[in-house]
Amino acid sequence: MNLEHRTQEGVDIVKLPERLMMADAAGARATLKEIIDRGSGKLILNLSPTSFMDSSGLAVIVSALQAARKREGDVYLCGMSNTVRALFELTRLQTVFQIFDDETVALRAFT
Amino acid sequence: MKILVIDDAADARLYVSLLLRRWGYEVLEAEDGHAGLGLLLAQDVRLVICDWMMPGMSGPELCRAVRTTDLGHYAYIILLTGRSDSADLVEGLNAGADDFVTKPFEAQVLRARLRVGERILALEQRLGEQNRDLLESRNQLAQAYHQIQADLATAARIQRQLLPTSDQAASPFRAHWLFLPAAQVSGDSFNFFELAPDLVGFYHLDISGHGVPAALLSVSLSRSLVPGGGPGTAVADFFDPATFLADLNRQLTSRDGEVENYATIAYGTLEKHTGRVRLALAGHPYPLILRQSGVIDILQQSGLPVGMFPEVDYRAEEVQLAPGDKLVLYSDGVTECRNRHGEAFDESRLRASLSFAAQTGMSLTAVLDERLRDWRGPQDFEDDISLLVLERPLTLSGLSGSSGSSGSSGSSGSSDRGNRSGQDMRAPQIPPAAERTTP
Known part of the structure; x- marks a missing residue:
């Protein structure tokens, strides 16, 4: 899956798609894994375009976190819509991820 | 030539x-x-x-x-x-x-x-x-597709067979439930069972994802989530909800960190004579308690879903069910059920339905069945919808032993297993442990 990706100050910044559902999960999972394996393990996922996410999408983001932490890195999230935030809160995943308003703040937290 | x-x-x-x-x-x-x-x-x-x-x-x-x-x-x-x-x-x-x-x-x-x-x-x-090869491939694909569909249907049937058929195991408490399965196999499941003469264990879970992996996980979980249902499921493991979920999480988490399927679950125990409930949650929607007075309480002590991270701590919350109180466990299929404008049913409508049932004395599951179907309209449900209600009776007359008829009226006519459930009410209740002991 093609995801908008750039690297800034050693941190990979990826924009997630509008829909992160069952059908797109496998593609997004593979792309993120590749980015983490090639990069520093520090990853910012920008969820501002994402308006639909289901449990498969959530699994992809958690897998990315596990992969990043294996490389002593981390995954920071930003730009969450209210519905996506509700999904994270319902599953308590907001306790596992650092969540920021936007990329700039997330990047500052990393560097 | x-x-x-x-x-x-x-x-x-x-x-x-x-x-x-x-x-x-x-x-x-x-x-x-x-x-x-x-x-x-x-x-x-x-x-x-x-x-x-x-x-x-x-x-x-x-x-x-x-x-x-x-x-x-x-x-x-x-x-x-x-x-x-x-x-x-x-x-x-x-x-x-x-x-x-x-x-x-x-x-x-x-x-x-x-x-x-x-x-x-x-x-x-x-x-x-090439044409013959293509035709053959197409036939093989069609066959494989039909096989998968048939397997999924079987998985769905097995999964549904593992749902309770009467509420005798909870007696004198009453259990009601609503189960509206989505078109695809998905992973809602619930059950309750006797752990000791005065103690009932119960769970309500929702497996993430769809398709074959989710169906397999759902069936294997439904089987192993009852005492004696599988290896390492001794009755003693079921007494402490927090430890129970931590153990379950350890079993389900893959070592390589890939998260494909996970589950959200509510697991608890219920002391029959006191109405004391101990409940632990793993990423599951917060259960509600509809008090006899009409007040609605919410239980929010939750940990992460099971199957994501290897070591997770869970904490159990303790709550008292007084006579007439109802504990309501449900999957997010209820609150996220969308109408044709894409609007979710939400917790507010669930609460309103609870209040309506309390005021009118109507069955909670019947009220929700009607309201959710109305809300959804003619389309199939996108996700399984399920709801389990454990109700402490106003009087303890059920203790004398005639509780078999109390029952799962909520599910009759409200799910595809409604008719079956009606028949099974007459069949002698098999304790879940015995039913699920497989060699």
Whole structure:
């Protein structure tokens, strides 16, 4: 899956798609894994375009976190819509991820 | 390559045959169209050289006959003719000829034309083979697809068979439930079972994802989530909800950190004579308690879903059910059920339904069944919808032992297992542990 990706100050910044559902999960999972394996393990996922996410999408983001932490890195999230935030809160995943308003703040937290 | 030469003139036939043999072809001869057609039907001949003018059946007539006959392969036909004007050519092509050689002809011209024919026949054969391969692949795919669909349906059936059939195990408490399965197999499941004479264990879970992996996980979880249902499921493990979920999480988390399927779950125990509930949550929607007074409480002590991270701590919350109180466990299929405008049912409507049931004395599951169906409209549900209600009776008359009839009225007529549940109410209740002990 093609995801908008750039690297800034050693941190990979990826924009997630509008829909992160069952059908797109496998593609997004593979792309993120590749980015983490090639990069520093520090990853910012920008969820501002994402308006639909289901449990498969959530699994992809958690897998990315596990992969990043294996490389002593981390995954920071930003730009969450209210519905996506509700999904994270319902599953308590907001306790596992650092969540920021936007990329700039997330990047500052990393560097 | 075998070539059929059809010509009524013996000398001309002989000449062409001689040339063909010299070029290495195998030759069959026929002195008229009917005999030629007979040979074509009887033998595997793909290349035909045929004279135009013949008594009985002419060259073009033979072409027409060949094109309307199923030989099982293509026959490439070259007409030999003294005619050369375009009207004749059109007539021959329309009749089904592939090429013409004008008499008198040079041997090399005939040879070149034959090579064209061979190339086209080779192409035709390759196409035919590819077509057969494609057709076969398509059939195999269709078969595999049907097999998967059938397997998924079986998984769904097994999964649903593992749902409770009566609420006797919870007696004197009453259990009601609502189960509206989505079109696809998904992973809602719930059950309750006796852990000790005064203690009931219960769970409500929702497996993430869809398809085969989710169905497999759901069935295996439904089987192992009851005492004696699988290895490592001794009754003692079920007493402490927080430890229970931590153990379950450890079992479900893959070592390599890939998260494909996970589950959200509410697991608790219920002390029958005191109404004391201990409940632990793993990423599951917060259960509600509808008090006898109509007040709605919410239980929010939750940990992460099971199957994501290897070591997770869970904490159990303790709460008291007074006579008439109802504990309501549900999946996010309820709150996220969308109407045709994409609007979610939400916790607010769930709470309103609870209040409505309390005020009118109607069955909670019946109220929600109707409201959710109305909300969704004619479309199938996108996700499983399920709801389990544990209710402490106002009086403890049920303790005397006639509680079998209290029951799961909520599910009758409200799910696809409604009828079955009606029948099963009469069947002797098999303790879940025994039902699920598999060798």
